[in-house]
Amino acid sequence: MSATTQAVAPTELLDVLVVGGGPVGATAAALLNMSGQGGRRPLRVAVLEPNRPAVMAADAALDSRVSALSRASERILSAIGAWPLMPLPRLQPYERMRVWHESVPPRSADVLEFDAAYAGEPNLGYIIENRLIQSAALAAFEAAGGKVIAGELSRLRVHADHVEVETGAGTLGCRLVVGADGARSRVRESIGLAAETSSYHQTAIVANVRTELPHERTAWQRFLRTGTLAFLPLADGCSSIVWSVDDAAAARLRGLSPSEFEEQLLRQSDGVLGAVKLRTERSAFPLQKLTAHRFTAHRCALVGDAAHVVHPLAGQGVNLGLLDAAALCELITGAFRMREDPGAQSVLRRYERWRKSEIEPIALAIEGFNRYLAHGVGPLSRVAQRGLALVNRTDEVKRFFITRALGLGGELPRIARRPAAAAPAPLS
Numbered sequence: 001m002s003a004t005t006q007a008v009a010p011t012e013l014l015d016v017l018v019v020g021g022g023p024v025g026a027t028a029a030a031l032l033n034m035s036g037q038g039g040r041r042p043l044r045v046a047v048l049e050p051n052r053p054a055v056m057a058a059d060a061a062l063d064s065r066v067s068a069l070s071r072a073s074e075r076i077l078s079a080i081g082a083w084p085l086m087p088l089p090r091l092q093p094y095e096r097m098r099v100w101h102e103s104v105p106p107r108s109a110d111v112l113e114f115d116a117a118y119a120g121e122p123n124l125g126y127i128i129e130n131r132l133i134q135s136a137a138l139a140a141f142e143a144a145g146g147k148v149i150a151g152e153l154s155r156l157r158v159h160a161d162h163v164e165v166e167t168g169a170g171t172l173g174c175r176l177v178v179g180a181d182g183a184r185s186r187v188r189e190s191i192g193l194a195a196e197t198s199s200y201h202q203t204a205i206v207a208n209v210r211t212e213l214p215h216e217r218t219a220w221q222r223f224l225r226t227g228t229l230a231f232l233p234l235a236d237g238c239s240s241i242v243w244s245v246d247d248a249a250a251a252r253l254r255g256l257s258p259s260e261f262e263e264q265l266l267r268q269s270d271g272v273l274g275a276v277k278l279r280t281e282r283s284a285f286p287l288q289k290l291t292a293h294r295f296t297a298h299r300c301a302l303v304g305d306a307a308h309v310v311h312p313l314a315g316q317g318v319n320l321g322l323l324d325a326a327a328l329c330e331l332i333t334g335a336f337r338m339r340e341d342p343g344a345q346s347v348l349r350r351y352e353r354w355r356k357s358e359i360e361p362i363a364l365a366i367e368g369f370n371r372y373l374a375h376g377v378g379p380l381s382r383v384a385q386r387g388l389a390l391v392n393r394t395d396e397v398k399r400f401f402i403t404r405a406l407g408l409g410g411e412l413p414r415i416a417r418r419p420a421a422a423a424p425a426p427l428s
């Protein structure tokens with residue numbers, strides 16, 4: 001940190017600059033913008049984003065990059081006004097999850113089933129295209145007067161009372177930088193926040209497929225000794241597959257002809273949805289794990305993948321990121337209402353403690369699933385397999401996992417506790 005300089009005049013300072021307008025950054029910005037409700041001066045907020053997705057036609061074919069969003073995420077996106085901007089025919093509610101290990105038949109009593117009805121809910125969440133979540137959150141932010149700046153962060157200079165942000169389009173000044181610029185975060189790197197990263201040496205192959213049998217509004221996931229294979233239900237009746245395997249196996253699978261690949265899908269899904277036909281190209285995503293040692297530094301906070309990246313087998317990345325955004329914004333808005341500095345260290349420390357304590361056990365559980373169910377052999381793996389069947393038969397444990405699947409466990413930000421139908425209200 002350098003001593004206070006006035007390269008940026010205080011009158012031009014933004015309160016918060018969100019670097020990265022992906023699903024998490026766009027939502028964080030829109031939440032901060034709500035600070036003006038009730039006739040108060042709102043926080044001055046802008047988003048810096050170099051790759052805004054093009055506006056898509058309402059009837060365009062569904063994209064293969066989708067996320068399973070929890071009910072908590074639905075509440076957050078509803079509160080910022082993004083939910084009504086997403087065309088209903090593109091959203092697929094899913095009512096249950098069926099998870100099983102390759103050692104048991106796909107429709108046996110040993111299959112772990114989480115049903116929303118069990119928790120008295122209409123569904124567990126929605127499968128939605130990533131670019132739709134991002135576009136809707138950015139549009140909601142702009143509709144409420146927020147500014148999206150097209151550009152990329154190149155350098156940060158942190159001073160005692162503000163931060164200078166260099167972009168290709170000029171220099172911006174703000175009292176707080178929110179780093180929402182994904183796993184390879186330039187913000188994290190610029191401020192020297194160390195992160196523990198490791199490759200899983202696995203690749204996720206993603207594509208949309210049509211299946212012979214209907215998806216039954218169910219997310220299907222089979223743990224294989226060589227990885228995991230998930231079928232997520234889509235609004236057009238197709239499914240999105242996420243097939244995570246070791247890098248070498250992924251290269252082989254991608255080299256197969258479409259019909260050979262479809263044959264492998266049928267075999268590895270144990271025919272649970274019948275024959276499978278590819279509807280899109282196969283895309284590949286190398287998988288890594290990342291945890292930033294600190295989520296905050298002087299006048300900077302990280303949210304979403306910039307702070308933590310988990311294996312996609314549990315479909316938690318966006319959901320955890322939206323909860324980061326909601327938690328940070330609740331604390332910043334509260335401080336601002338008390339006429340405190342939104343970049344104050346005390347606010348950032350509370351955010352870091354809150355979210356780290358929520359994320360660490362979840363990341364640990366996901367690691368266990370990957371290690372002992374998706375790849376494991378030996379005694380611990382057998383214990384984990386038996387554990388799946390036991391969860392299915394133990395009401396209390398099952399209810400715990402369903403609450404987690406709904407995104408409604410742990411210490412939730414206020415906005416995620418509110419039912420989706422409720423009118424947006426001030427954050428503090």
Ligand SMILES: Cc1cc2nc3c(=O)[nH]c(=O)nc-3n(C[C@H](O)[C@H](O)[C@H](O)COP(=O)(O)OP(=O)(O)OC[C@H]3O[C@@H](n4cnc5c(N)ncnc54)[C@H](O)[C@@H]3O)c2cc1C
Nearest residue numbers: 020022023024067068153181182304305315316317318319
């Ligand atoms: C195969 C796969 C399946 C997944 N499935 C699910 C799922 O079902 N459910 C779920 O919750 N999660 C899922 N995830 C995880 C999810 O995709 C990520 O957690 C999520 O995209 C993170 O959002 P983000 O906004 O933090 O980061 P990103 O989506 O990476 O967005 C970062 C943004 O920052 C911008 N940016 C980058 N650098 C700069 C810079 N220098 N200056 C300014 N802007 C910059 C980028 O253009 C981008 O828009 C999955 C991931 C994978 C790989």
